[in-house]
Amino acid sequence: MASDGVWWRVAWRNLWRNRGRTLITASGLAFGYLSAVVMVGLTDGMVAELIENGTRLMMGQVQVHSAEYLPERNMHHTIGGYDGVDLEALLARLEANPDVTAAAPRLYGGGLLSSGDETKAGLLYGVDPDREQQVSTLLSRVSQGRLPVPDAYEILVGVEMARQLSLSIGAEVVVVAPASDGSMGNDLFTLVGTFETGTPAIDANYAVLPLSDLQYLMAMDPGRVHEVALTVTRAWDTPLIASGLAASLEGSGPQFEVTPWTDLRPELAEAIGLMDAVNYLIAGIIFSMAIFGVANTMLIGTFERRREFAVVRALGTTPLGVGRTVVYEGMILGAISLAVGAAITWPIVVWWHNSPPDLTSVLGGFSFSGSQWRPILRIEYSYDTPIICAVALFLTAVLAALYPAWKATRVPPADALADR
């Protein structure tokens, strides 16, 4: 329709008839966009951090255990029972699955670590260092020294544990742990490194040993492990991949249980779902506040233009045409605010993402819903958040224009022309 273009032009011109008003309204909307994207980004950053510390730091995306192991985590319930399994064959079999990108065997133990003067209880984490690095990120957090090598009685502990035991690199550590045969295993290890995750609970309690050393300490055969942790190709599909794996492992021989991280940490998965809901709530509140600002301005604008509307109505325009121009005005306003908002938001978000404010010196880390959080205000950006916020902003502008538009259609031409 040719006349449509005219109405767009009327709307466009009208916006600039009152430059100050348009700029204030547009900057209000742009600010709303910026704050919504930043708030959601901060929450996403916190979620990413929680998933990182709750799963990737130590857990792995999928875990394979003996069917009896969970939830008690009894130390005797190794994969394949008391006899263990042919570990190499099991790992090869798991890695043969196209969805699995890496597999790492683990053995867990609890014991006392002693530096001579000081003694502390800790969790012993027996790993294959090469394989473990493909599954979890703990071993990449070494702050001093290096990773332990197998069969050399070497050990890696958290920085906080090293501090409490007054240990430095090269020092000797006595490790005492209840063994599977009921005796107390004890051995002398050399501290070759410390790791620092930033979360006190992990840095103070974990000691990493090569798998074979921990097996020897706990009087277990080389084929005995508690768990095989896996990295899979499609992280969001973990539950599906886990059930596929479980089916492929069924059959004769040892009974396995395959568990995705969402089942291992249900409270974390739920807390993350809750935070997503809070995100939408915050964005909703911000935009509904913005609706008032815009509606207010546009309403005043239409009141001022009563005579103008009356004239065009008197010249034969339908009420719909008059209302349309007001809605168009809202649309153009939305588009302008969006352009401004995006232009401001993107550099800020990208900068924030790349150099997040690190509050570690002011605040300590803390536990949250079964995971750990470090005070680094990361912003995560995905493509859906800015797009959803953009749609919300545009809708805000259009919705806010509806009531003024309706008012504009109701301007009685004769009365308005006769006497304001």
Added chain:
Amino acid sequence: MLKLAARSVGRNARRSALTAAAMVIGLALLIFSRSLAEGAHEQWITSAIRIGSGHVAIQAPEYLESGKLEHRIGAVGHERALRAVESVSGDQVLAHTPRLSVDGLASSAASALPIRIEGVDPEQERAFSDLDEKVEDGRYLEPGDRLHAYVGVELARRLGLKVGTRFVLTAQSAAGDVEGQLVRVAGIFRTSIPEMDQGLIHIPIETAREWLGTPDAVTTVAVLLATSRDTDRVVSELRDALAGASDLRVLGWRQAAPELDSALRMDDYGDYVFHSILFAIVALAILNAVMMSVLGRRREFGLLQALGLTGAQTGWVVFGEGLFLTAVSGVVGMVLGFLFTWGFFRNGLDFSGLVESEGAWASAGGMVDPVIVPTFHSSQVLLSLYFILIIGTLASIYPALRASKLDVAEAMKFDR
């Protein structure tokens, strides 16, 4: 002048109502979310503090950093600390309890796990913490118990413990030796806080003293207050009372539980950001509305000035108008927010339907009860009102300036 301002607000009832609506809703929302956040914080602090070391903890000076038994309080220091606690004025102190805490290893035939062992006085602990109410199986410790232990449900599961099962605690004694102690499960508790359910054991303090070779010693005297707000006052009162005792240090919970402190502060930062955004949007709405009212009424102001008002006086009318609008909607918004929150949710807002596992509400050694009871702090409410007024004032300045610099002739001649 005021009358003029008030009238011009009233004359544009619809516009005023819209602007006021933005402010009223903004402020009501603010009061609502603030009171919920306050309520959640208080519950969170209380839950963490009753299991932890109290609102106020009295310890040996080095204990917080070292956590070691060598930094313990002896009988004399304990006696002095108790006298100081009992001398605290008013009825702020609800309860206090002695604790002898040590990190150690709990082991059974099934597994071994690092844990925190608290030697407690069963009777005093019952009044202090609510751990005894979280019993899942068996019972809490009782006076006269010797080798009994009260363990978390997750620890019990991991070690394969049931009520009556025996297991071994191992820790470094005061002499530096590694000593074992056989205990028997008296009861199993569930707090839904993962760190506690898996990592905390209560045993009778006498048993702990004997086992660790520390007769009459405590590591912490924990003090519970009626509300967390009194912490600073009680801390300074206790510090004065114990000024001469160099072997004792008085700590508020923010120092004694740094993890909880940072979690709460982080949560507060988030609230501040959200509230600043709300305020900024409200400010823009006010600026816009007052601005419009000036630009749209050039004729009117022209007339006022033609009738003899000076530019400055016109400016004051506009300023007064903005301020009046802000003040009225500020008060209305506050009352509305208060009534809404109080009227509907004074018994608490139940969020428990949102998530199934209770562990999702646990953080930093405490937990937020999913039924949140809003708490009002008059200071905070007044602060919100104050901010709204400031914003209203600031937002009115520019339009007022515009109005005061109006060219009378130009404004009057323009006929619409």
